[in-house]
Amino acid sequence: MNRERKIETEEVDAVTPPPRARVAETAAETFGRKKDYLAGFLAGEKADEPAGGAGSDLQASVVDVLKSIYDPEIPVDIYELGLIYGVDISEDGDATVTMTLTTPHCPVAESLPNEVELRVLSVPGIRDAVVNLVWDPPWDPSKMSDEARLELGML
Numbered sequence: 001m002n003r004e005r006k007i008e009t010e011e012v013d014a015v016t017p018p019p020r021a022r023v024a025e026t027a028a029e030t031f032g033r034k035k036d037y038l039a040g041f042l043a044g045e046k047a048d049e050p051a052g053g054a055g056s057d058l059q060a061s062v063v064d065v066l067k068s069i070y071d072p073e074i075p076v077d078i079y080e081l082g083l084i085y086g087v088d089i090s091e092d093g094d095a096t097v098t099m100t101l102t103t104p105h106c107p108v109a110e111s112l113p114n115e116v117e118l119r120v121l122s123v124p125g126i127r128d129a130v131v132n133l134v135w136d137p138p139w140d141p142s143k144m145s146d147e148a149r150l151e152l153g154m155l
Contacts, residue, residue, distance in 0.1 A: 094128045097130070
């Protein structure tokens, strides 16, 4: 009962992230799912998805979605607040959002990056989204847009 337990630890320099799950386009056939006969009828004409790349309509759509996410403590969206450092869209429709938070001790530090990823994934034409949370350069009020400053009475 009073045996001494020995815990072994191993020190590593870095851990490779697990591969992101992807479902093949023929997944319905692979898993034996039958095609719904109403799917084509109810879907109607499929609009052309915007092409990716810097300065594209797809990137503008992602920025519009980011402008709909508000900081819970400040009545300004995260884009105008200056929390978004970069939005990169590949030609395949993969989005990479580089963002920060107002402070590392922000109460939404765990939930806000996940919300950003989910909202970006909801944009038509986005195949995959990755949110990189960075702390360098640190956020400060100078990163806010003039609209955000005006909303907060700082102009």
